[in-house]
Amino acid sequence: MTDKSMKFVPGQPDMWAFVLFETLVFTSYFAVYLIFRTASPQLYLQSQAHLSLRIGIFNTIVLLASSWAVARCVQASRDGRFASASTNAYLATALGFVFLGSKIFEWAKVIRSGFGFSTNEFFMHYYFLTAIHCLHVLIGFVALGVIIYQLRSPARRSQELVETGATYWHTVDFLWVLIFAMLYVVR
Amino acid sequence: MNGRRELWFAWWTTVVFYQLFGVVFFVLTRTQPPPDPGWDASRVAQWFHDHHFGLLVGFGIMFLITGMTAPQNALIAYSMRRMSVSRAFGYSYLVLYSLSAIPGMLLMCIVLTVGAMRPDRDPELTSWLYDFAFLSFVGTMGVFLIGSLVWMLAILIDKNGVFPKWFGYLNLCNALTEVVVSPAWIFKHGVLAWNGLIAWWIDMVVFGIYTGVFLMQLRKMIQREDFGDGPLPDSAPDQESVPSTMASSAS
Amino acid sequence: MRRTNGELILFWTLPAAAIIWISAFFLFPGFIPPMSPTMSANQVAEFYRDPQNLPRIRYSMILFNWFCVCLIPILMLIVMQMRRMALRTPILAYCMLACAAGGPVIFLLADLFWLLAAFRPERAPELTQMFNDLAWVTFTVQVPYLIMQSLLIALAIYWDRQPHKVFKPWVAYFNLAIAAALAPAAFTGLALHGVMAWDGLLPFWVKNIAIGLWIIVMGLVLGQAIRHQRAEEPV
């Protein structure tokens, strides 16, 4: 393998600019959340107790698996194994939908327990962060769609676009890792 | 024949407009950063009282100059015309953003002018005008959201290299702020209210960066423009040596 | 026989629309003379409750609601003429397009406020007064796009360097003068009486006469330009 000697930026460098910018925006959301959290720790702790850590961990692992599938897809496509790449892209999409479904299930559960968007500050942050992340997941499906579209025809198959879409999808993943820590674990 | 000066006209009008916009909204009328949505009617009436002349003079200036948004929209539409994408993109953007100025800005100017004109109005009504003004201003989202996405899509699929792709992705960041601001319709207090840390301050920083960047990018585009329809050259052509088709009847 | 492109049909809608605009203008009881901003809430409510006034308010504003956007096809014909000018880019034409959407829509908003005020005149007088204020302020400050349009036309004529200009140079100066005449109306919020009030000399008389004059003069030169275009172009 020549990977060791050849240095390259995966995908369009432009997408990396987006990733870094969007990460900063999310960091500012988290910072605001933490500042307000420290102002009324009991309210946040008691509200947080109504979230299920199990569902959170399940969601995280599903999304990590989806990311893993995309990483496999990129490597397969680079090695010219396009069938395997496609399979992994579909797998990633399917896991993305599992995440989405479990997210909707969790929202429904929390709403049924009587906690809405405007119930209190914690749930405001909870719904805001999960919803804006969910929007990123939906946009991520477009990115995965681009990957699948690229892989389908031999005439297209731009490795750069495949990697660009993958970079976006991993961003969705690591943003969730941070959101998960913020909402479910932080004390 | 100097086509570039037509583009520079649009660019400079845009720059001057944003300067004046900043002066009017941040200095004269003090409507940015926005006052508190949680105030009761008498506090709102007090706010109108305190900013009486600032509001009337400031928005008078806005009524005079809002037309200057047209060259900005025209220039951005032109940037899409220069791309390898269908004309439909530029026209969509032109219509969306021309439309957006009325609910997204002028309505606020009109309603706050009405509020400031009669200090003796019943504070309950004044308070309704206050809500109307600020919610129409921050809560007009779809036109900007879809407009940014149209521009983003055009940049991403363009083959003429009019803008770098990262700028296309930055449009997505700007579009997302229009989603983030939507809870302003629900909350009267806290970080998601119309003056909140997230819904106003963070969004404003993103919008500020976006505006600064798109002005610079448009400037670069005008410098590189060769009035052809192929890929845009990297550096500015010395002369407009390319034969003009539109103006051939002129000389 | 030349092919019908429909521009003349659009052009001749202007006199028809103008007749409707003028009739609606005189039908509305609040224009001649213009309602004063110093009227008390009760006086405003009385004005809307008056059985003599109410139908005239409603019918005139319904007419405006139908026909105020008739200006848009005329503006589009001006855009078509701008595309014939010796300009390198379509940017000024795009600017005109952007303005064309704005102007009539602001008037449409004012129209809605008037109709709302007249819908339930039995409402509390303060509410009727507020809608009346919204209508009058919107109607008076509807100038931004009209000013920009005039300036754009002037600029386009100035840049139209060719032997047979589409519009004569005096049209540019005329448009500059109109833009200047419209400008004071933007500041009507500052005064409830005097020349700057919404029923005053500058924001009401000068502004509205300027708009009327602009429509008449631009209508005439536009007709002329279209005639020249048809004479020049091969059948």
Added chain:
Amino acid sequence: MKSGVNNRLLVVWLVLSAITVGYFWMDRTVDHDGILRPSAVVTASAVMIALVKVRIIFREFMEVRKAPALLCRLTDAWIAIIAVSLLGCYFIGSAVG
């Protein structure tokens, strides 16, 4: 060789998942008798563990490992920025409140 690469990814995913499950244990250690209490240690570790996971995702999944030094440094700098802002906000907020 190829399967070697894919095995590496599998190991990465297993490590990430294992760390995630570790949160269970962390969550249990703070509460006694069902009383919830704030804990700076848990907060700091949660943030740091999340950032370790983010860095692994950057390095392995996003292939920053093979990217030019500039991108490596940028992503590391970003992780530092996130750590400083989050922990800073939490501790300054706690100290003030």
